[in-house]
Structure formats: C-alpha cells, structure tokens
Amino acid sequence: MLFNSMKKLLILVLLLLCQVAHGAPLTIEITESEMGALPIAVAPFGWQGPGQAPSEDISSIIDADLKRSGRFKTMPSKDMIAFPHTGADVDFRDWKVLGMESLVVGQVKSNGVGGYIVRFQLFDVFKGEQLTGYSIPTTARDLRATAHHISDLIYEKLTGQRGAFATRVAYITSIAQPTGKRKIALQVADADGYHPQTIVTSTEPLMSPAWSPDGLKLAYVSFEKGRPSIFIQEVYTGKRQRVASYRGINGAPAWSPDGRKLALTLSKDGNPDIFILDLAKRTLQPLTRHYAIDTEPAWSPDGKYIIWTSDRGGRPQIYRISSKGGKAERITFEGKYNARSSYSPDGKLITMVTQIGRDFRIGVLDLASFQLQVLSDGALDESPSFAPNGSMVIYATKIKEQAELAAVSIDGRVKQRLALQVGDVREPAWAPYSQ
Amino acid sequence: MRDIFKRNPLAVVLAVVMHAAIIAFMFIGVDWLEKPVQPKSNVDIVQAKVVDQSKVDAEVARLKKAEDAKKAKEQKRLADIQRKLEKEKKKLAELERKRKAKESEAKAAEKKRAEAKKRAAKEKKRKAAETKKKAAAEKKRKAAAVKKKAAAEKERKAVEAKKKAAAEKERKAAEAKKRVEAEKKRKAAEAERQRKAAEAKRRAGAEKKRRAAEALAAEQKALEDALQAELESERMATERDQFIFAIKQKIQNNWLRPTTVADGLSCKLRVRLIPGGGVVSVTITRSSGSGAFDRSVETAVYKADPLPVPKGAGFEAFRDLNLDFIPSK
Numbered sequence: 001m002l003f004n005s006m007k008k009l010l011i012l013v014l015l016l017l018c019q020v021a022h023g024a025p026l027t028i029e030i031t032e033s034e035m036g037a038l039p040i041a042v043a044p045f046g047w048q049g050p051g052q053a054p055s056e057d058i059s060s061i062i063d064a065d066l067k068r069s070g071r072f073k074t075m076p077s078k079d080m081i082a083f084p085h086t087g088a089d090v091d092f093r094d095w096k097v098l099g100m101e102s103l104v105v106g107q108v109k110s111n112g113v114g115g116y117i118v119r120f121q122l123f124d125v126f127k128g129e130q131l132t133g134y135s136i137p138t139t140a141r142d143l144r145a146t147a148h149h150i151s152d153l154i155y156e157k158l159t160g161q162r163g164a165f166a167t168r169v170a171y172i173t174s175i176a177q178p179t180g181k182r183k184i185a186l187q188v189a190d191a192d193g194y195h196p197q198t199i200v201t202s203t204e205p206l207m208s209p210a211w212s213p214d215g216l217k218l219a220y221v222s223f224e225k226g227r228p229s230i231f232i233q234e235v236y237t238g239k240r241q242r243v244a245s246y247r248g249i250n251g252a253p254a255w256s257p258d259g260r261k262l263a264l265t266l267s268k269d270g271n272p273d274i275f276i277l278d279l280a281k282r283t284l285q286p287l288t289r290h291y292a293i294d295t296e297p298a299w300s301p302d303g304k305y306i307i308w309t310s311d312r313g314g315r316p317q318i319y320r321i322s323s324k325g326g327k328a329e330r331i332t333f334e335g336k337y338n339a340r341s342s343y344s345p346d347g348k349l350i351t352m353v354t355q356i357g358r359d360f361r362i363g364v365l366d367l368a369s370f371q372l373q374v375l376s377d378g379a380l381d382e383s384p385s386f387a388p389n390g391s392m393v394i395y396a397t398k399i400k401e402q403a404e405l406a407a408v409s410i411d412g413r414v415k416q417r418l419a420l421q422v423g424d425v426r427e428p429a430w431a432p433y434s435q
Numbered sequence: 436m437r438d439i440f441k442r443n444p445l446a447v448v449l450a451v452v453m454h455a456a457i458i459a460f461m462f463i464g465v466d467w468l469e470k471p472v473q474p475k476s477n478v479d480i481v482q483a484k485v486v487d488q489s490k491v492d493a494e495v496a497r498l499k500k501a502e503d504a505k506k507a508k509e510q511k512r513l514a515d516i517q518r519k520l521e522k523e524k525k526k527l528a529e530l531e532r533k534r535k536a537k538e539s540e541a542k543a544a545e546k547k548r549a550e551a552k553k554r555a556a557k558e559k560k561r562k563a564a565e566t567k568k569k570a571a572a573e574k575k576r577k578a579a580a581v582k583k584k585a586a587a588e589k590e591r592k593a594v595e596a597k598k599k600a601a602a603e604k605e606r607k608a609a610e611a612k613k614r615v616e617a618e619k620k621r622k623a624a625e626a627e628r629q630r631k632a633a634e635a636k637r638r639a640g641a642e643k644k645r646r647a648a649e650a651l652a653a654e655q656k657a658l659e660d661a662l663q664a665e666l667e668s669e670r671m672a673t674e675r676d677q678f679i680f681a682i683k684q685k686i687q688n689n690w691l692r693p694t695t696v697a698d699g700l701s702c703k704l705r706v707r708l709i710p711g712g713g714v715v716s717v718t719i720t721r722s723s724g725s726g727a728f729d730r731s732v733e734t735a736v737y738k739a740d741p742l743p744v745p746k747g748a749g750f751e752a753f754r755d756l757n758l759d760f761i762p763s764k
Contacts, residue, residue, distance in 0.1 A: 025705070025755035028679050030732070031763040033692035071695065101691070101734050124730065126737035131730075160727030161695035391695060411694065 035411070037073035038158060040066060041100045044077050045120070046085035046107035054143055058108055058118055061147035062154065065165040065192065068416050069155060069391055070409020075100060087121050087130060095125045102131070102158055106150075115139050118146050122154050132157045144194055164387040167191045168431040169394055170199070170209040170218055171405060175423035186220055188235060191387070191394075191430070193405065193418030199235060209427060210253050215434045219243070219253040219262060230264060232279075244277060252296045256303055256323070263287070263297035263306055263323075274308050276323070287325055298342040298350075299323065307331065307350060309339040318352060318365075332365065334372045340383060341365075344390040349410075351375075351384040351393050362395045362408065375412040385430045394418075394428045444541060448534065455527070459520075461491070674745060675752060681743035682756070690735035692762060696725045702732050704758040710750050712741035720757070732760040 042063040047053035066072040075098065077083075084090045085107045095103050106120030121133035132153060138146040145166055152163025173185045184206045189196035200206065204223040211218060212232075219232045228250045233240035244250045248267035255262060262277045266284075274287040274297045288294040292312035299306055300323075307320045310328070316339045318332040332338040337355035344350065347367075354363035354374065362376035362384045378397040385394050387407075394407045403426045405418040418425075505512075703721035706714060717736050722729050736742075736758065744753040 025757050026675075026679065026752055027757040027759060028683055028686075030683060030686050030690065030735070030758055030760045032687045033690040033731075033735075033762060034688065035694055036691055038691050038693070071693070101738070124734070126734050158727055158730070159693040159695040160725040161693070389695075 037071055037413070038102065039075070039100050040072045040102040040104065040154075040158070041075040041080060041095055041098065042066070042104040043080060043083050043085070043106075045105075045118075048107055048109040050112075051110055054108060054116060054140060056140075056143040056147065058143065058147045058150070059104070059106065061144060061192075062104065062120075062151045065148060065151035065163075066155065068192070068407060068409075068414060069163075069165075070411055070414035071155065071159050071391065087123065087133075090123060092123070092125050092128045100125050102154075104154060111137060116143065118143075118150070120150050122157055144190065148190065148192070159391075161391065162389050162433070164389040164391060164430075164433075165191055167388055167433065168215075169193075169385075169405070169418075169428050170211060170431065171396075171428040172206050172209065172426050173423050174403075174426070186218065188218075188431070189418075191407075199233060199238070200240075207427065208252050209429045210255055211429055211431045212255050213257055213259045213432055215432045218429075219255065221251050221253070230262070232262075243279065243282075248272075249295075254297045254299055254306075256299050257301055258303060263299060263308075265295040265297065274306065274321075276306075285325075287321060287323075288328065290328075294319075296340050300343050301345060301347040307341050307343070309341065318350065331367070331370070332372075333370075335363075338363070342385060344386045344410075345388055346390055349386075349390070351386060353382050353384065362393060364393070364410065373412065375408045375410070376406070376415065378406075381406075383427045383429075385428055387430050388432045392430075394430050396426045396428060671749070674749060678743055678745050678749075678753065682739075682753075685739040685742060686735050686758065689738035690731060690760070692731050693727045696723075696728045698762075700725055700728045701759065701761040702729055704732060704736060704760070706736055706742075706756040706758055708742060708744060708750075708754055708756065710744070710746075712744040712753075714740040714742065723760075728760075732758070735760075 042059050045057075045059040063074045067074045079098070081098070082089070082091065082094045084105045086105060090103065090105060092103075101124070103123045103125050104120060105123070106118065109117045109119065111117050115137060116139070117135055117137050119133075119135040122131045123129065124131050134150075134153065136146055136149065148163075148166035151165040155161070155163035155165065167190075168188050169191055170186065170188045173187055175183045175185070177183050181203050183201060183203065185201040186199040186206050186209055187196045188199055199218060200220075200222070202222060202224050204226070205221075206223075207221040207228075209218050209220045216236070217232055217234050219230060221228050222231055223229075225245075227245075229242050230244035230250050230253050231240050231242050243262065244253075244264055244266070246266050246268040249265055249272050251272075252265045253262045254264070256276075260279055262279060264275055264277060265272050266275050267273070269286075271291055272293045272295050273289055274294050276285045276287055277283070278285070287297075287306060288308070288310070290310065290312050292310055293316075294308055294310045294312075297306050297308040304323055305320050306323050307318055309316050310319050311317075312319075312328075313330060315336050317330055318338050318341045319328045320331050321328045331350075332341075332352070332354075335354045335356065337353075337360070339353050341350045341352035344364075350365050350367065352363055352365065353360050354372065355361075356374060359379045360381055361374050361378060362381045364373045364375055365371070366373070375393060376395060376397065378399075380398040381395050383396045386392075387394065390410060392407050392409050394405060396403050397406045398404070399417075403424040405425050405428050406415055407418060408415045700723040701721075702719065702723040705716075705718045705720045707716045709715055714736060717733050719729055719733070723732075742753075742756075744750050
C-alpha cells in the first residue's frame, strides 16, 4: 500500500518535471558494510629544534600501533605525495586521491629544557575537518608512551573503542645460563614489547601471571621453595605476599573483576579442583568438586561466572559455572581439546587454546552463537589473553623450538611477533587499563 | 473530191491529164497537123480527135471567120496563150514533177500502205496469236483462278468450319461455364440466403452474446490499460529501483564500518544531490550515538560521491535522499 502510493508519488514527481521538493524523500537502507581496515595515513612528524631530533620516531610508532591493531591499513610513507606537519599544510585532495579516509600530521618540538612537546592533528579527509588534536608535553624516556597514547586517541576517535596501545603485557621468560641452569623471570613490557622490566626472577619455574583488575598487582605461581605457591606482587613497589601454599598443586590464579577474590586450582583434597579465595578474609571456598581435573579458572567481566578447563568429559573442554557455585555447564563442543580460556572484556567472547588436527591454536568462541573462530596458525600456540579493549589477543607461540609472543587482531587478519625478545617467552598476560 | 481522189487517185489523175491534152490539142493541133509529130504517142487522143473533128471542123470554119477578125488579137492572145502555155508547161512540168513526186510519194505511200497492210496483217496475225495466247492464258488463268478460288474456298470453308467449330466449342464451353457459374452463383446465393437466414437466426443469439463479449472485452481492455499503466509505473519504479540498488551498492562498497563499536547501532542521514549524483550535503538526522559509526557512514557517502542517479526527470526523486544505515549484523 505504501509502495503503491510511493509509486504514484513518483509518477507525479516525474510529471511535474521541475518540482524540487516533495513530501517524502526516497529512503534507502544501507545494511551491508565492508569489514576491512580503515585506510589512514600517518605523515612523518616534523622536528623543530633546537638540538638533535629524538631517536624515537613518533609517527612510526603510531603507524605500527595502528597497523598492529588490524583495524587500520596504514600508508607507507614512500607512497605519500606530500608531507604536511600541520593542518595548514594539508591539501585533502592529495589524500583523497590516495584513498585515505584519515590523516595524521604532527611535529615534535623541543621544550628547551631537555623535554619535548609532541603536537598532532587527526583529520577526516573526506570532510576536510579536524577530528582531534593535542599538544602533549613529554620526556625523552616517555616518548614511546606518548606515541602509544596518541595512537590510543586516534584509535578511539576512529573506531569508537578505547585504544590499548599504551598498555602493558606481563610474561615469563626463560633464559639458559652458562651454569646450565635457566634463569626464569616475570617481566612486564609495553604492549608492543618495548621497555621490558623484570618483576621477579628465579631459578625455579615461574608460572601463570595474572593482573589485578586495577593493573597494579600481579598474581603468579612460583616454585621457588621447591613446591608451587601463589604470590601477589605489586608491580611498582615489588612488594609481594604468598596467598596460597596448600599441599599439592597451587596454580592458575585468576582475579575476580572487583579484585577481592582469586579463583585458583588446588589439589589439596586429592585431585585438582577450583577454589575461590577471599583475599581480605583469607577464606577458601571450593567451587568444583569432581574426580576429574578442574583447572585454569577465569572470571566473567561481570563476575557472575567462572569458566575453567575440565577433563570430566574424557578430554579437556571448557565448562562454565556460577561464581557462587552450582551446576557445571560445558560450553565447548568443537574440537577434542579446548583449554586455557578467558573472557573478552565485553564478556561476549572467550579465547582459548583449541586443537586443530595435531596443532594447538588460539581460538575465539562467540558465546552468543557458539561459533568458534581460529585466529592463529601455529603448531603449539598457548596462553591467549585479550587486550583490555578486546581488539587483539596476545599469545605464546613456538617458532623454531623457541617460544615467542605474538599478537593477533580479533578478526585474525593481522598477526605480529612482539619485538625485543630474548630466550623462551611464555604465558603472556595483557594488563588491564591502568587506574 | 478528196475522198474520190483518195479512193481513186489514178483515175483522177488520168482524167485531169486527158482534159489538159484535149485543150492543148485544140489550139496547137492545127499548127501541128502537117506535122504529125506524135501520132504514135497518143493513139487514144487521136481517136478522140477524130470523133470531135467534125464538130471542130464546123467550129473551125465558123471560127475561121471569127478568127480572121480576130487574127491579130488572136495572135496576141496566142502569144499570151503561148506565154500562158509556156507558163502552163512550166506549171505542168511542175505539176508533173509534183505528180511524179506525188506518184513516188504515192508509191511510197503505196509501199507504205502495203507495208502497213503487211504490218497490219502481221499485226493482225500477231494479234490473233496474241489473242489466242491471251485467250489460252486467260483460260489457263481462269482455270487456275477457278482452281485457286476453289481451293481457297475450300480452305476458307475448312477454316470457317474449324472456326465455327471452335467458336461453337467455345460458346458451348462458355455456356457450360456460364451455366456452372450460374449454378454456382445460384448455389452461393442459396448458401448466402441460407447463411443469411442462419445468420439472422444466429444474430439474435449472437447479438446477445456479442454484447456480453463486448462488455467482457471492455472490461478486459480496462484491465489491460490498468496493467499497462501499472507496468509503466513499474518500469519507472524498476528504473528507480535499479538506481536505488546502485546507490545502495556503491555506498555499501565504500562503507568501512568499525567493528569495534557496539552492535545494533544505526544511523540516519539526509543527503542532498545535484543532477549527476554529486553530493552537496550530508546531514546526520539521527545519530547512532557513536561518533565513529556516524563518521563511517558519512565517509561512506562521501567516498561514494558521485552517486548513481537517473538522468532527466527521474533524478528529481533522488535529489533528496534519506539513508538509513542499519547493519544487518
């Protein structure tokens, strides 16, 4: 009926040739979109002395960040036809021609007292308008962090999602020593692998680092006394305390979203089960009781559920249970091996290690559709961990018998090894946003 | 006289000559009596003179008296006569010459006549032969003519007969044809009559039927017209739909939607175009609440600029567009 009347209206419009305005403009519904990366150009930043330009190339760091996220397709500077440093220098036609939707220009200035002022502008090329722009004072030591911060601002402006470039990653390294023993270390680095810092070292295994929700503390398993214990350590002060040292296994600590509790795996009663430790009250509450192995617990972001790995079905699969206890529910059915699961920040996905043929790879399960997407393509990929914005997953992979860290965008399109790695690097844990 | 002369020229000439001789002898003979000069030459004349001599003697005696009186006169007259005679002689010679000439002429004429006669005879003979020949030829000709005529006649008759036969045949055929035609016509007429009768009979029913059919046809036409109109508007709608589809495709192909924004977002734009599809303005009429999402749809429109639109009047429907961006997923 509406269609018919619209037809009539159209005829009327056609008859009244010169009629410009009419009552009901045509409405077209646009439902499909490309899911490709957004084309963006980060023009090389300029330098305004006095003195030597800083060794860190801000625009390159931004470019690499954006590219690594998988959300952007950046333009190599060799393909650019202009190198503007300020908005006044920009001719948008240049960038439109190159198919760029966004453009970042900027420059680094010396503040005269050994520090810098980094100024940048982000433009919408098609509308020819500035979307954001800041002047950020920084120091030589913080130049990388400033660059990541700019990346976050750009990322958030263009994707509507908070950036996770200025975040950090904890991981365990294992370096063979001349003595024949190995030096094990818990380290924290920038999300791109730069600026690694050692939190704790040991000659005995260190395992399962877990960030507190405020990003200030790390829980981990240490075998330093010959048997596994769970420690909580403040990242900046190095202050630590042992929170679990029961008979048998003490493993796989996981912070509740409110930071008050730890879920962990204990075998004090015989076989490994999931327990919840109240950190303030120091009380322990069993969550699962089963003769099969229950381990690797993880909280849902809302704190209502805990997922874990159990072989009660004969093979390791992921189960879910209310964090207050109750009936366990199996949630993975695809593949014969699924383990080491954790929630995405929005709680809609879980990432885990899944066996594909003879390979162990990183998969993402959509909890709404129960569709499994395999993100990685290694032979022995392990310990996946979501970035705090859910855009990427960091994991350990084995390359030529050496364990390394890699990051993959959540759509699986962009994979990147993290830089500056020495020795075996395992068990990465992406830090939450700092509070 | 002429006819006499013509008929008996010799007799005439003899008569004239005789008369002349008599006269001459009358005057000259006295003188000449002592001298019978030419008794022999004119025996007849002498005889005649003898018969007439008595008369003449009497006369001469009587005359002798007159003559003596008249002797001088006579002398003179004699001289005149002599002269005249002389003259006559001359004239006579002339006459003789003329006569001779005439004679030769006559002879020639006679000859000529004979010749002519001969010629005539010959001619006559020739003519007779000719006539005979002619007659024969004529006869022959006539016979041939008769024969020819007969043949011609025969032929003519044959042709005629043939012609007649043909004509007859034709006539008969025509007649037959005519008859057949007439029969046919008659039959056709009969059929027509019957048909008409049937028609008339049927018409009553048919009229009813026709009216119904007409009504049906009218209805059908109305339906067809309506369908046509609908098709036309559909065609326009189809054209419009094609452009709508093309616009949709072009914008969708240019829409890089940030997957990072929450699901279920949608956004409405008002786009103004100029003929040719150039984008003049893009206005967000209902924001999705996400700047990134809103920007992605605006950018999609700008990147799709110019949009495919119809040429001419069809463009008007596309001048103002509402674009609803509602991701299906």
